Amino acid sequence: MLHISTRGEAPSLSFADALLAGLARDGGLYLPQALPRFSAQEIAGFAGKPYAEVAERVVGALADGDIAADALKAMIGEAYGTFRHPAVCPLIQLGDNLFSLELFHGPTLAFKDVAMQLLGRLMDHVLAQRGERATIVGATSGDTGGAAIDAFKGLERVDVFILYPHGRVSDVQRRQMTTVEADNVHAIAVEGTFDDCQNLVKALFNHHAFRDELRLSGVNSINWARIAAQVVYYFTAAVALGAPHRPVSFAVPTGNFGDILAGWIAKQMGLPIGRLMVGTNSNDILARTLETGVYEMRGVAATTSPSMDIQISSNFERLLFEAHGRDGAAVRRLMQSLAQSGRFEIAAEPLARIRADFHAVAQDEASIAAEIGTTWREAGYLLDPHSAIGVAAARKLLASDPATPAVALGTAHPAKFPAAVAAASGVTPALPEHLADLMEREERFSLLPNDQGKLERFIAERARAVRSAAA
């Protein structure tokens, strides 16, 4: 199966090629030409199966034979063997029809591990088959970076450069990136916001000579394989709650729109998802867009849910592509408008299509703290600020439809954000044992300005040095 770019001007690629490419050469994002679909009977058959087995079916269908089934099975087994919970992504009941899907039992305590542990293995596998090396560049508002560094540390065929906004991630998140001792890992603090970091990464991909010389690859959710791996937990959660015999709704703390897009993909693959609720913090560009049809950037505010302090929500482009009937030219026009004026307007028809599947609600800092406090007092369950946005959004779903189970995605462990959690609940969550000495480990990072030229020189020098030391 080939994968096509949302901007319609890049070569179509196989799953393995799209995996290594990251961003398409026309600046767009890859999507499969057609999505596989499971019958209700097949979905019912997922009930009671271990997570890894469902992952084999779902990721296997999306990879469409491009990765040999036995190799995929082995990689999935290894990837989810790194999780501390036997169910991998357990479902916890918090109230009547209210559930938390805990996605934070991987090595770095965030949902990013679910995809990244598999992505690292998939990339290494494909690079080894081809005898190639790659330079991975990624932008993080806190969690993707740590998850990528954990998944790729020490791999011989990749150098990893992670850009994070200086002073805008939590101490735990920063230390997960800066204390890893591996020569192929480079943590870069950028003087700017997450959006600046993400723009720099996209600019590196769009500088084709640099991209080709260093064989750039991406691990943000611009990489289709990230989304493919995230589709799996929508299936396991919904089936555990009675799908395909009844619909299940999901509330998703949203920033780059990758996680909730994975839910929409699951729906296109046959899963009966009721409503998909976008939850944002006060960086509410997506909530405003769904309400008004105008996507308009405003300055980004620093919040207690820093991983969602995002204005340019990359994966929204994939949804726009679908809502415009897969018209790459229409997406190019919208993206040009965004680059030139910081805004674009969605026409009535595509907006109606988006609104048919998605709803949105924004939470300010006071409501996030209140949700952490309420859930702790009423359910004895400690939420991190991002997951609290999900639970608050799920309550909104239940207020209008109490009969349909609402699953809030639990995207981070509360110990990643101890100060905010303690302030809201009075409880200071402890880091799991494997990270207990994180605050004592030595840090190693480079501070760079928000400057593409300087970043390119930095990456080229480091990548060449590692390659000549390895030769």
Ligand SMILES: Cc1ncc(COP(=O)(O)O)c(C=O)c1O
């Ligand atoms: C803890 C946490 N929650 C939610 C999000 C938002 O997810 P997405 O960017 O896929 O919308 C992120 C970052 O992406 C995150 O790190």
Ligand SMILES: N[C@@H](CCOP(=O)(O)O)C(=O)O
């Ligand atoms: N919240 C993310 C931002 C990057 O998102 P991604 O899913 O596109 O990698 C983070 O924590 O880094």
